[in-house]
Amino acid sequence: MRNLLPILLVEDDQVDAMTVERALKDLNVTNKLVHRPDGEEALGYLRDGSSKRPCVILLDLNMPKMNGIELLKIMKADDILKKIPVVVLTTSRDTQDKVETFGLSAAGYIVKPTDYKKFVEAMRTINLYWTLSELPPNGE
Amino acid sequence: MRIGQKSILGFIGIASLVGIIGVIAIKYNTNVALDVDRILLGNSNEAKAATEINYHIQKIQTNINKLLFERIDERPEQKKHIKKAIGASISKLQQFTLLWEDAIKLKIELSREEEKKETEELKIFKNLKTKIDDFIPLVNKTVALQQEQSPEAAGSFFENKVEPLLLETQKTAKNLEKSTREKVITETWEIRKAVSSSTAIIIISTAIGLLAVIVVCHFIWNTISNPITKLRDAVDKMGKGELETKIQINSNDEIGDLAQAFNDMARKLKESYASLEGKVQERTDELSAANAKLQKEISGHSSAQGKLQQHLKQLDCLYGLSKLIERPKISLEEIFQETAHLIHNAFQHPNRTCVRITFEGISYKTDNFKKSELSQYAKIKVHGNEIEAGAIEVYYLGEKAENGESPFLKEERDLLDAIAEHLGRIAARRQTTERLELLRNLIDRSNDCIFIIEPKWGRLLDTNDKACASLGYTREELLNMTFKDVEQSIPDDSSWQGQIEELRLKTDLVIQGQHRRKDGTTFFAETSLKLVSQKKEDFIIAIARDVTERKQAEQKQTQPIQELERTNQEVENIKQELEDFAYIVSHDLKAPLRGIKTIAEWMSADYADKLDENGREQIDLLSNRVRRMHNLIDGVLQYSRVGRIKEELVKVNLNELVPEVIDMLAPSENITITVENELPTVECEQPRIMQVFQNLLSNGVKYMDKPEGQIKVDCVEEDGFWKFSVADNGPGIKEEHFERIFKIFQTLTPRDEFESTGVGLTVAKKIVELYNGRIWVESKPGEGSTFFFTLPKQEMGVKDEKLVANIIS
Numbered sequence: 027m028r029n030l031l032p033i034l035l036v037e038d039d040q041v042d043a044m045t046v047e048r049a050l051k052d053l054n055v056t057n058k059l060v061h062r063p064d065g066e067e068a069l070g071y072l073r074d075g076s077s078k079r080p081c082v083i084l085l086d087l088n089m090p091k092m093n094g095i096e097l098l099k100i101m102k103a104d105d106i107l108k109k110i111p112v113v114v115l116t117t118s119r120d121t122q123d124k125v126e127t128f129g130l131s132a133a134g135y136i137v138k139p140t141d142y143k144k145f146v147e148a149m150r151t152i153n154l155y156w157t158l159s160e161l162p163p164n165g166e
Numbered sequence: 167m168r169i170g171q172k173s174i175l176g177f178i179g180i181a182s183l184v185g186i187i188g189v190i191a192i193k194y195n196t197n198v199a200l201d202v203d204r205i206l207l208g209n210s211n212e213a214k215a216a217t218e219i220n221y222h223i224q225k226i227q228t229n230i231n232k233l234l235f236e237r238i239d240e241r242p243e244q245k246k247h248i249k250k251a252i253g254a255s256i257s258k259l260q261q262f263t264l265l266w267e268d269a270i271k272l273k274i275e276l277s278r279e280e281e282k283k284e285t286e287e288l289k290i291f292k293n294l295k296t297k298i299d300d301f302i303p304l305v306n307k308t309v310a311l312q313q314e315q316s317p318e319a320a321g322s323f324f325e326n327k328v329e330p331l332l333l334e335t336q337k338t339a340k341n342l343e344k345s346t347r348e349k350v351i352t353e354t355w356e357i358r359k360a361v362s363s364s365t366a367i368i369i370i371s372t373a374i375g376l377l378a379v380i381v382v383c384h385f386i387w388n389t390i391s392n393p394i395t396k397l398r399d400a401v402d403k404m405g406k407g408e409l410e411t412k413i414q415i416n417s418n419d420e421i422g423d424l425a426q427a428f429n430d431m432a433r434k435l436k437e438s439y440a441s442l443e444g445k446v447q448e449r450t451d452e453l454s455a456a457n458a459k460l461q462k463e464i465s466g467h468s469s470a471q472g473k474l475q476q477h478l479k480q481l482d483c484l485y486g487l488s489k490l491i492e493r494p495k496i497s498l499e500e501i502f503q504e505t506a507h508l509i510h511n512a513f514q515h516p517n518r519t520c521v522r523i524t525f526e527g528i529s530y531k532t533d534n535f536k537k538s539e540l541s542q543y544a545k546i547k548v549h550g551n552e553i554e555a556g557a558i559e560v561y562y563l564g565e566k567a568e569n570g571e572s573p574f575l576k577e578e579r580d581l582l583d584a585i586a587e588h589l590g591r592i593a594a595r596r597q598t599t600e601r602l603e604l605l606r607n608l609i610d611r612s613n614d615c616i617f618i619i620e621p622k623w624g625r626l627l628d629t630n631d632k633a634c635a636s637l638g639y640t641r642e643e644l645l646n647m648t649f650k651d652v653e654q655s656i657p658d659d660s661s662w663q664g665q666i667e668e669l670r671l672k673t674d675l676v677i678q679g680q681h682r683r684k685d686g687t688t689f690f691a692e693t694s695l696k697l698v699s700q701k702k703e704d705f706i707i708a709i710a711r712d713v714t715e716r717k718q719a720e721q722k723q724t725q726p727i728q729e730l731e732r733t734n735q736e737v738e739n740i741k742q743e744l745e746d747f748a749y750i751v752s753h754d755l756k757a758p759l760r761g762i763k764t765i766a767e768w769m770s771a772d773y774a775d776k777l778d779e780n781g782r783e784q785i786d787l788l789s790n791r792v793r794r795m796h797n798l799i800d801g802v803l804q805y806s807r808v809g810r811i812k813e814e815l816v817k818v819n820l821n822e823l824v825p826e827v828i829d830m831l832a833p834s835e836n837i838t839i840t841v842e843n844e845l846p847t848v849e850c851e852q853p854r855i856m857q858v859f860q861n862l863l864s865n866g867v868k869y870m871d872k873p874e875g876q877i878k879v880d881c882v883e884e885d886g887f888w889k890f891s892v893a894d895n896g897p898g899i900k901e902e903h904f905e906r907i908f909k910i911f912q913t914l915t916p917r918d919e920f921e922s923t924g925v926g927l928t929v930a931k932k933i934v935e936l937y938n939g940r941i942w943v944e945s946k947p948g949e950g951s952t953f954f955f956t957l958p959k960q961e962m963g964v965k966d967e968k969l970v971a972n973i974i975s
Contacts, residue, residue: 041761048768117757140760140796142767 034080049149065092087116188372215266216343222255483512518564525556544586549594617708624649638684655679748806801925813851820845837875861926866894893952
């Protein structure tokens with residue numbers, strides 16, 4: 027990313043989270059990875075005044091307590107939070123999920139590759155894209 | 167004497183007066199003219215004087231000549247005579263000169279205009295007079311000279327002195343005479359003119375006077391006499407009774423007012439007269455109406471007598487007919503026959519009348535029936551029908567009347583019509599009665615229980631025999647009950663109302679319930695209710711059938727059916743559960759697998775240097791097993807998906823689909839896949855048929871053991887099915903495995919040798935059997951295998967008539 031803002035990863039599976047972390051490390055991405063295991067905690071983080079607003083959110087869909095779609099809905103309803111780009115990162119190939127995701131104006135939908143190498147490639151692409159794409163200045 | 171006459175006379179008088187005055191004036195005028203003439207004549211005295219003067223001058227001249235130039239001395243007598251003559255002439259000269267002078271002076275006095283002329287004339291005359299005055303003494307001197315001296319001296323004196331003067335005087339006198347005479351003529355003319363013009367004036371004025379008189383006369387006539395005459399005439403007319411008279415006098419004077427007053431009076435008179443007349447007319451009308459009535463009554467009475475009799479006869483006839491109808495058990499035929507007789511007797515001359523009634527092909531005659539020329543005829547129409555069902559004919563058997571009159575009375579005609587209508591009604595009623603009886607019979611003998619129910623409380627209005635029999639009640643008992651007492655499923659009023667409401671909405675209703683008999687037992691009954699709306703009220707017809715047997719049969723039937731349905735339902739549920747299960751499970755099972763795989767990879771990556779060969783091999787195996795697990799799960803998922811998703815049925819052209827599949831497989835160069843024949847177009851779900859070919863072909867490729875691999879795809883038609891074949895020259899399959907290979911997860915080689923999910927054929931089988939086809943294999947080990955599968959040929963009802971040209975997976 028072009029800035030040093032954190033990346034928020036909302037993911038319940040520990041291994042998947044580790045995978046993301048590892049991949050980013052392999053890519054030498056310097057942004058801090060903030061990991062929250064479910065939607066509620068993620069919201070908590072986002073709404074906390076002291077926390078830095080993430081530059082991008084990687085969101086898993088299948089999560090306990092509050093799944094990705096619900097969190098997405100809440101975020102997009104919030105004037106401030108809706109500006110944070112959300113990339114859905116999920117195992118689900120389900121059309122319905124895709125429809126709902128894009129219906130809620132997510133910035134992307136990426137199916138987690140099973141192969142680690144491919145996973146890294148996907149992360150690289152995300153990193154490249156969000157380095158290229160600009161974000162509104164913080165606080166707006 | 168009339169005003170008119172008086173006025174006329176008066177005006178005539180005036181006219182006459184005027185006329186007389188005129189005449190007198192004219193006369194006077196004429197006198198004046200005469201006087202004037204005389205005066206003028208006086209003027210001619212002038213002329214006369216002038217003539218005389220001229221004459222006498224001449225005479226003097228002559229005489230002097232005689233005196234002087236003839237030997238007058240020889241005739242003394244003559245000389246004396248001549249002298250005397252000369253003297254006379256001279257005195258005459260003087261006389262006439264004076265006369266003339268007087269005349270002239272008088273003229274001057276009388277006239278005023280001609281002053282100048284006169285003065286001129288006077289001048290000339292004065293000149294003449296002077297000359298004459300000079301002349302006379304000269305003459306005297308001449309004469310004296312002659313006497314005293316010699317004639318020659320006188321003569322020379324005369325010649326020298328007298329003659330010129332004489333000539334001058336003569337000339338002057340002559341001129342004067344001439345002018346005088348001319349003047350006289352002119353003046354005479356003028357005077358005459360004046361006279362005549364004054365005469366004219368007088369005449370004109372007289373005429374005008376007369377005209378004026380006439381005008382005034384006329385005026386008076388119009389203004390007074392004529393209107394008054396008119397008035398008189400009008401009054402006369404009015405007196406004679408002509409009240410319409412109006413006087414046309416429009417003048418604005420007293421007479422006009424009178425005329426107006428007269429008109430008003432006439433109008434008022436007219437009005438009152440008219441109203442009077444009107445009243446009289448009314449009265450007259452009333453009277454005449456009353457009179458007419460009276461007359462009618464009187465005439466009516468007489469004819470009434472006759473008519474009365476006739477009417478009586480007809481009444482008798484009608485009465486007879488009504489009595490006929492009342493007779494119990496009388497048939498329609500008897501009625502017609504009797505009616506024929508009744509009609510016969512009702513006519514004026516029964517012994518000369520005969521009757522025939524025809525109805526529905528049968529005729530009923532009186533005994534004396536015979537057709538004739540004179541007849542009456544009335545149609546019988548069954549009441550409510552327009553078709554002519556019969557007729558009444560009446561024939562007159564007597565002679566034709568001489569005057570061509572009909573032997574039938576108007577009343578008889580009316581009677582016929584009345585009877586015809588009556589008969590029509592009777593016939594209709596009979597028909598209706600018969601029909602009702604028929605209906606009643608049908609209802610009673612029906613095998614179903616029929617109830618007529620009143621809608622509000624469900625009271626039974628009528629029941630048929632079967633109902634009574636089924637329920638064990640008498641009809642009387644039933645008619646005291648309500649439907650609720652019978653039908654168990656309607657226990658109370660509110661449920662009955664509910665049924666009625668439903669019935670009103672639907673008009674027809676079928677109730678499956680139970681009917682209760684008198685003895686308390688019940689039986690299954692199917693009741694159909696129908697709401698019938700009549701003008702005044704509605705009622706319900708209920709037809710109930712004992713369905714006990716049917717119910718039992720149904721029970722037997724429904725049990726297995728029900729069970730079947732239940733089983734079906736269960737099966738469906740299980741299927742659904744299974745599918746959901748498969749989906750979720752595969753999905754959820756995969757997640758930890760991924761984790762395992764990832765960590766194994768990391769471990770392999772991170773700790774490779776810390777592992778020995780065994781360790782590395784183990785981790786490889788770990789990864790491998792994880793992969794296998796993943797594939798198996800995918801296989802299960804695939805298998806479950808086969809039945810789950812319903813795709814569109816489209817016409818798929820396999821000639822295009824199969825090559826695509828082959829392309830996607832991308833077999834290695836040593837393997838050739840060919841399509842032997844033209845493949846048909848089938849109606850199926852495109853992804854599925856694709857899956858089948860894919861699985862079969864990929865198997866053929868995967869298991870190919872020969873260096874030159876050949877796979878052939880073919881299709882034939884057989885028994886209404888398409889039989890497809892995929893034949894390879896691969897390793898072949900042992901017969902004992904022919905069934906097994908289609909089972910799920912079954913592989914012929916251990917997985918460690920050959921990675922395979924063992925799901926491909928299972929999926930293909932499932933798909934083919936979904937279409938009611940079959941799949942099997944024929945093979946010889948070492949020679950290759952041929953997989954067959956069939957698909958039915960018939961149309962399965964494609965949703966859209968699309969031909970799938972491009973196959974996109």
